[in-house]
Amino acid sequence: MQRRNFLKGSAALLSALPINAALAAEPTTRLANSASTNTAQMLDGAKQLAPIIATPDRIIEMNVCTRPFRAQGPRIESERIGRKSVVHNYGHGGSGWSLSWGSGQIAVEMARATGHKEIAVIGCGAIGLTTALVAQQAGLRVTIYAKERPPYVRSHRATGAWTPDSRICSAQFAPNFAKQWETMARYSFRRYQSLLGVAGNPIEWRDMYSLSDIPFGRPQPSAESGEPAYPHFEAELIRDITPQAVPISSHPFPVSHVQRRSTMLFNIAEYTRLLMADFLANGGVMETFSMQDKSDFSAIDERTIINCTGYGARALLADDSIIPVRGQTAKLMPQPEVDYGFYFNSRHVSVYPRRDGMLVQAQAEGDFNNDAENLDPNESITAVRRLGEIVEQMQAKDESKLQGGV
Numbered sequence: 452m453q454r455r456n457f458l459k460g461s462a463a464l465l466s467a468l469p470i471n472a473a474l475a476a477e478p479t480t481r482l483a484n485s486a487s488t489n490t491a492q493m494l495d496g497a498k499q500l501a502p503i504i505a506t507p508d509r510i511i512e513m514n515v516c517t518r519p520f521r522a523q524g525p526r527i528e529s530e531r532i533g534r535k536s537v538v539h540n541y542g543h544g545g546s547g548w549s550l551s552w553g554s555g556q557i558a559v560e561m562a563r564a565t566g567h568k569e570i571a572v573i574g575c576g577a578i579g580l581t582t583a584l585v586a587q588q589a590g591l592r593v594t595i596y597a598k599e600r601p602p603y604v605r606s607h608r609a610t611g612a613w614t615p616d617s618r619i620c621s622a623q624f625a626p627n628f629a630k631q632w633e634t635m636a637r638y639s640f641r642r643y644q645s646l647l648g649v650a651g652n653p654i655e656w657r658d659m660y661s662l663s664d665i666p667f668g669r670p671q672p673s674a675e676s677g678e679p680a681y682p683h684f685e686a687e688l689i690r691d692i693t694p695q696a697v698p699i700s701s702h703p704f705p706v707s708h709v710q711r712r713s714t715m716l717f718n719i720a721e722y723t724r725l726l727m728a729d730f731l732a733n734g735g736v737m738e739t740f741s742m743q744d745k746s747d748f749s750a751i752d753e754r755t756i757i758n759c760t761g762y763g764a765r766a767l768l769a770d771d772s773i774i775p776v777r778g779q780t781a782k783l784m785p786q787p788e789v790d791y792g793f794y795f796n797s798r799h800v801s802v803y804p805r806r807d808g809m810l811v812q813a814q815a816e817g818d819f820n821n822d823a824e825n826l827d828p829n830e831s832i833t834a835v836r837r838l839g840e841i842v843e844q845m846q847a848k849d850e851s852k853l854q855g856g857v
């Protein structure tokens with residue numbers, strides 16, 4: 452491959468130039484404590500927490516992406532388009548990875564009702580890949596048609612955590628959607644447990660800490676103000692299967708209120724490779740195909756089609772019920788020794804210990820109904836700086852404890 456072509460191809464995914472440009476423009480590019488690894492390990496009860504190294508010079512990638520939010524919840528229904536039976540399966544907001552298996556299960560049942568043994572799946576993101584695998588397991592032959600494949604799909608830019616009720620519908624529509632959500636969440640959760648312990652750790656459980664300046668139970672500050680109210684399905688409907696938060700009194704965090712909760716993480720790079728390898732091993736076929744509008748469904752050979760085009764469905768079907776919710780993340784150099792992450796809502800930052808890097812999410816107001824998919828490097832650099840400040844405070848607290856202070 453020509454070097455120039457390689458650079459062109461990789462520019463969409465990696466944003467080294469904007470990061471460097473933004474760092475060069477900063478008067479100071481490093482936090483004072485970039486040698487923070489020297490600090491003693493910090494204790495949460497009996498558990499040792501390795502320090503996170505959070506300085507902007509450790510950023511290896513930044514990404515921005517839009518969540519396909521629908522107030523009614525995802526669109527999972529069949530429609531006749533010309534001579535094709537089209538089952539829609541799109542609009543999963545901030546929960547697409549989490550709910551993918553259960554959503555695919557419902558869509559595949561609808562597709563099977565046509566009686567056709569060969570089906571098409573449009574889309575190769577979280578929803579398309581899992582739907583295709585569920586269809587294969589149901590004995591169907593599947594061809595995936597997609598404009599982009601991983602790692603160039605939006606799903607690849609997600610945080611990668613079990614967040615099954617994140618911007619999945621608005622509270623107004625929750626009563627109509629609750630039962631279907633529960634079915635999807637329970638099915639998906641079970642599927643994910645079957646992927647634990649697989650080589651490469653595509654799925655794993657990690658401890659996440661919630662940090663708060665005010666007691667939990669009171670309204671918490673959130674970057675979601677200005678967005679619709681969302682339901683709390685996970686707490687209300689599947690409490691019996693997911694780990695619950697426990698208050699932690701002895702901890703290194705610079706706040707009064709801390710809860711720990713185990714969370715499932717999706718190591719997206721490894722997990723996507725596994726899904727694609729399984730699909731191909733089961734005899735699946737992938738075709739590159741970019742659809743311009745509804746009339747292009749007629750160009751597909753198969754008569755039953757499952758439409759998993761995510762945010763792309765907004766343009767494809769002129770479906771304005773899909774509202775973009777922007778999200779930006781930065782990946783810091785991997786730290787295999789760090790096995791925990793945390794959310795600090797009032798400081799608008801969260802960090803997740805993924806295998807391919809420490810993923811830092813900048814929470815910003817104004818993300819709702821924002822389709823800007825251009826990177827704002829300063830947004831992520833600021834988030835990493837905020838994270839670095841928290842780590843410094845943790846270390847200061849830890850050192851004063853070691854010296855016998857409070």
Ligand SMILES: Cc1cc2nc3c(=O)[nH]c(=O)nc-3n(C[C@H](O)[C@H](O)[C@H](O)COP(=O)(O)OP(=O)(O)OC[C@H]3O[C@@H](n4cnc5c(N)ncnc54)[C@H](O)[C@@H]3O)c2cc1C
Pocket residue numbers: 515516517518519541542543544545546547548549550573574575576577578579596597598599600604605606607608609610611612613614615740741742743759760761762763764767776777778779780
């Ligand atoms: C910042 C951020 C963080 C997130 N974090 C999480 C999280 O932690 N956990 C979680 O569960 N979810 C999370 N999400 C949500 C999740 O990423 C989405 O719900 C999910 O990616 C949707 O997957 P999808 O397969 O429907 O769409 P996509 O990944 O967008 O895939 C769509 C597919 O359809 C194809 N396509 C689209 N249009 C056309 C067309 N016209 N012709 C042909 N092909 C087409 C595309 O090429 C692609 O292959 C996050 C989202 C964001 C933005």
